[in-house]
Amino acid sequence: MDFTKKLLITAMASTMLVGCTVPGSHLDIDGKNVVKVSEEQKNNISEQVNVYPLTASTVSTLKAPRVTSKENPALDAEVARYQYHIGPGDILNVTIWDHPELTIPAGSYRSSTEAGNWVHSDGTIFYPYIGLVNVEGKTVTEVRDEMATRLKKFIESPQVDVNVAAFRSxxxxxxxxxxxxxxxxxxxxxxxxxxxxxxxxxxxxxxxxxxxxxxxxxxxxxxxxxxxxxxxxxxxxxxxxxxxxxxxxxxDAQKVFVMGEVNNPQLIKIDRAGMSLTEALSTVGGINELEADATGIFVIRGNKSQSTKSQTLANIYQLNIKDASALVIGTEFELQPYDIVYVTAAPISRWNRVVRQLLPTITGFNELTEGALRIRNWP
CATH class of the missing domain: 3.10.560.10 (Outer membrane lipoprotein wza domain like)
Incomplete structure (x- = not known):
């Protein structure tokens, strides 16, 4: 078979491959409203992204400030002066010493809650001799003093004690x-x-x-x-x-995405203790040693605050683990929610993929060539 026939067969094989239907879903944008994007908008993304190499000297500056133990004197003072203020629904227990008929008028076998004085919706309680007492918003000390003052008209030197039997308000x-x-x-x-x-x-x-x-x-x-x-x-x-x-x-929002040339790309959750870059890589089984580019491990972190146009779209942090000891640097870099960890493919891996895509065509061409030669040499 001469060169012209081989070329014709190759062209026919290519045409057949192009015309074949590729399995899988497809979304056609023909006939749809496609928003036009200027060339400047297409190309200016690189101007809105900052890349920071992760090294032993730079990773410490990128770490969040360490949380340390601190005192809270303001809280201590607030707790020290805290007082409960009575409200509607609470039940008060009022004791008048040496006057048991006033203390538990319904009998000694009832609990404080059952025998107590219910604070009504208008913030008052009723007590014998003195009638309605407004207790809402007051402390038990204030209620005790008011009741003792009003009972003096009926009891000599009344000894009054007030406490809350049930807190319900x-x-x-x-x-x-x-x-x-x-x-x-x-x-x-x-x-x-x-x-x-x-x-x-x-x-x-x-x-x-x-x-x-x-x-x-x-x-x-x-x-x-x-x-x-x-x-x-x-x-x-x-x-x-x-x-x-x-x-x-x-x-649910504490998640990061690990993609690219790793052994098990997946979404992983940050646990309570946090997660470093090295931990994330370990969770997905590490990088694919045969196809990953060890210099191209990136953490893509979107800028959550977009209040001004001058702000960057994202910050990218690059870790080079060509020397495996650099994984120590990764342990010091804490990931944040919605970070994207992306491991790029090595150049040789990209070439291998192109070859794998061409293999069916090359194999088909060889088979056609061999078949044509058999036909030509057929006796």
Missing amino acids: QKAYITGEVNAPGQQPVTNVPMTILDAVNKAGGLAEDADWRNVTLTRNGVEDSLSLYALMQRGDLTQNRLLRPGDIIHIPRN
């Missing part, structure tokens, strides 16, 4: 990823966020303890239970007030 709420979410009564014992979490059975397995919110009077305050419970940063603690809502979200 004021509540705080803890929601989200705790083992027993729900309402918790505000009592005469000051309750902090840490107390509330412990009373709720502690954190659930999927809790995101770094991004806790405290909502008070419609205003949200972001807190970190990681800093409080793991690092002893007491400035993250708060004294709870009636109506406060503590919400501990799920860790």
